[in-house]
Every structure is written in structure tokens, then in C-alpha cells.
Amino acid sequence: MDAALLTTLTTWLAMSIRMSVPLLFPSLGGLLAQKAGVYNFGLEGMMLCGAFFGYWVSNKTGSPWLGLLAAIISGALLALLLAFTSIRLRVSQLVIGLGIGIFSLGFTGYLFRLVPSEAGGVAPAAPLFPKVNFGALRGIPFIGDTFLSHDWMVYAAYGFAAIIAWFFYRTTAGLNFRAVGENPQVADTAGINVILYRYLAVIISGALAAMGGAYLTLTQTAYFTENITAGRGWIAISAIILGKFNPWGVLLACLLFGAADSGQMHLQFMEVGIPYQFLLMVPYIMAIIAMTGVVGKVRSPAAMGKPYAKH
Numbered sequence: 001m002d003a004a005l006l007t008t009l010t011t012w013l014a015m016s017i018r019m020s021v022p023l024l025f026p027s028l029g030g031l032l033a034q035k036a037g038v039y040n041f042g043l044e045g046m047m048l049c050g051a052f053f054g055y056w057v058s059n060k061t062g063s064p065w066l067g068l069l070a071a072i073i074s075g076a077l078l079a080l081l082l083a084f085t086s087i088r089l090r091v092s093q094l095v096i097g098l099g100i101g102i103f104s105l106g107f108t109g110y111l112f113r114l115v116p117s118e119a120g121g122v123a124p125a126a127p128l129f130p131k132v133n134f135g136a137l138r139g140i141p142f143i144g145d146t147f148l149s150h151d152w153m154v155y156a157a158y159g160f161a162a163i164i165a166w167f168f169y170r171t172t173a174g175l176n177f178r179a180v181g182e183n184p185q186v187a188d189t190a191g192i193n194v195i196l197y198r199y200l201a202v203i204i205s206g207a208l209a210a211m212g213g214a215y216l217t218l219t220q221t222a223y224f225t226e227n228i229t230a231g232r233g234w235i236a237i238s239a240i241i242l243g244k245f246n247p248w249g250v251l252l253a254c255l256l257f258g259a260a261d262s263g264q265m266h267l268q269f270m271e272v273g274i275p276y277q278f279l280l281m282v283p284y285i286m287a288i289i290a291m292t293g294v295v296g297k298v299r300s301p302a303a304m305g306k307p308y309a310k311h
Contacts, residue, residue: 010142011044011266012259013146014146014150015266016152018220018258019262021215021258022215022232023212023218023232023254023258024212024254027240027243028157029046029206031164031200031243031245032164032177032204032208034300036180036181036201037166038093038201039093040202040205040206040209041096041098042100042206043209043237044229044231044232045078046078046079046206046233047209047213047233049074049213049215050074050075051109051217051228052108053071053073054067054217055067055224056111056115057127067127067214072207072211075210076203079209081203082252083202087198087307092174094305097304112225127285128219128222131223132147132150157215162247168247177197179192180194180197180303181303183303188308194310213229216228235283235284237289238253239252239253239254245299256286257283261282264282
């Protein structure tokens, strides 16, 4: 293979893996919530808060680990709000999710404007997570640059996909989660605490979504900008549908979106003559295609989005 072509392919694949991660975290979180019967439309807002608080705390403390912890807490708190209003008060999950998204966009934008700027009006950078050191393995041609050139959050995201797949289909608790999302009445009769499982699912969902947002500011940019997530929370929802509510399918869907995003960046760099605005549309067009059901019939959990009241 031509050396230039191999380099381009290696760079594209490595970027595809990295670009899939800010989608994979919230997609897995949304999958957990939806499998338990709760539609988390607040993924975008939880990602935004995770991105901001991860950046801000990392900048203030000098520790990206503390930044990540702050991000997770912010996402979990927003998810707790979603869980309380939609599960306890039985308010529309769509309305609450959209409200969280709108609130987070304004809230993080306001807080970011309060961050003191450095010389030249530029916001200060936050410390980033370093790349994982694989030693001599990093020098393996193609494999080293493609698969061994990432930070730990990349490997954690893919590890979570495997763990969630094992949890859903190999454990009793995972079976209970799925039962709660399919038929909560029967699950309740069998002694499963439907409300507790749904609360746990939504809170974990928010924490994972916030990790996706924190990934942007703690591994990729070192900075926060308003609306930095740019609709990735909504693409994550379409990735769940494209993946047919299966963790492995969701992983592949996120890889596909990541490859499309990486591809449009490469095409912009190559100056192929296509206006960059059209190239930027590629991931969103794919999301629309997934949401409109072009991928085929997808069976969602039977009780998804339906409030449950114990009688």
C-alpha cells in the first residue's frame, strides 16, 4: 500500500475512534435509561454541563480527575431532576428532557462568561488527560498509531460497552432492568422495585452523558465554548435507534458517526471543492436517517416513555 494512503487511512481510523467517544458515553447512558423505560431527552444538556464543569474544575484545581468527578456529579444531579419529575411526579419525559437541554445551554453559557480571561481575551486552558503509555507497543506499524494512541477515556468508553452488554444479558440485575422497561407491572409483581431501578438507570445515564461532555474539554480541546457539544446528545439518541437498542449495535453506530465526522474533517483538509457547510451536515443527515427508520424496523422497550404508578 502507498505510504501516503496508509498514513491517511491510519489517521482517519484513529480519529474515527476518538470522534466516536463523545457519542458512545451518552449513547450507552441513554440506552440504560431507555432499557429501564425512561426516555432521557436531556442527554444534550447533561453533556453540556459535564463539559463545562469538567473544564472549570480542572482549570481551577489543576487536576483533570477532579474535573471529571465534577462533571459526573453535575450530570447525575440533572439526571436526578429528570428522574424525580418523570418517575415520581410523572411529568412528560420529553418536556423535562427538553427543559434540561435549554436550561443547560443558557446556564453553562452564562457561567462561562464569568470565567476570567487571560491576556488577549482568551479563556484559560484546563489540564488534559495524557495519552496512555503503551511503551514499545506504540511503535507497531499501523496498530500503534490506530489503536494505541489514545487517552484512557477512549478505552473506558469501549470497556463500558462490553460491561453493559454483559450486564444486560448475563446478570440477574440486567434482566431486571430489561423487565422494568418491558413490563413494569409484571416486574413489580415478581418483587422487582421498579421505581428504584428506574432511578438508578436515569442517574447512571446522566453520569455517562456528562463523561461524554467532559471528554471534549478534558482530552480534546482544553477549552470550553458555548454549545461545545453541538447536538451530540441528539445524535447519541439516534445512535441508540441505529444500534437497535443493543450495546454492541450502539457501539458500531457511534463508530459509524465518528467515521463520518472524521471523514468530513479530512475532506475539508483535502480541499475537494465541496463547501465545508455541506460536509459538516454529514453526521446530522445520518442521524435523521436513523431517526426516520430507514435502517429498518426497530423494536424499542415496550414500556419506554410510559410513567408507572404502583397500584
